[in-house]
Amino acid sequence: MEWHDVASELLRVRGEALKRYGYLLCGDREEADDLVQEAIVRVFSQARRSWEVGSAERYVRRVMLNRYLDQYRWRARWTRLLPRLVSPNTADDFSAASGERLDVVGALDVLSPRQRACAVLRFYEDLPITEVAERLGCGTGTVKRYLSEAVARLGEVLVLDQAEGENDHG
Structure with a gap:
């Protein structure tokens, strides 16, 4: 199959799953779409052997994970520099917006990028710890930590959100 046929088939068959994976990594639908798009472009713009959908998907997911971690590092650096450029605005408190339901994606925001990546790979992707460690380039002990x-x-976080919801109605 030609690369464009594989890319089309991958997006047709697994596009929604890739978007969900991206959303769990970053917590934003538009950013998740961007992660998928950038990964597809990076994977299929490289000269490589003929692709199969399964191997291409694994590679696309790997590129998405690496891109998410790179973006987080870039934003962290920018956030450290931003106060030097402008005065910081006060942050809005969105905790009341959680309501009665447990917002797992929102709760993922409290994790560091590595913790979040480990949690998504282990519990959403259902990968064994050794595979998570391999994808992140660290030891299994580090992944377990x-x-x-x-x-x-x-x-x-989820217990606090649930308790706040009960207090609001109790």
């Missing part, structure tokens, strides 16, 4: 921290932090 990130997952432990992520689960503990998510537990705190």
Whole structure:
């Protein structure tokens, strides 16, 4: 198959799954669409052997993960520099918007990028810890630590959100 046929088939068959994966990584639908698009362009713009949909999808997901982590690092650097350029605005408090439901995607925002990536790869992608470690380029012990921290932090945040919802109605 030609690269454009594989790309079209991948987007037709697995496009929604790729968007969901991107959304879980970054928490924003437009950014998730951008992650998918950038990954498709990066993967299929390289001269490479003939692609199959399955191998192309794995590679696209890997590129999406790396791009998410790169963007986070860039934003962190920019956030450190921004106060030098303008005076900071006060941040709005969106905690009341959670209502009665548990907002897992919102809760993922409290995690560091590595914790979030580990949680998404382990629990959404259902990858074994060794595969998560391989994709992130770190040891299994490091992945276990990130997952432990992520689960503990998510537990705190989700319990607080649930308790706030009960207090609002109780």
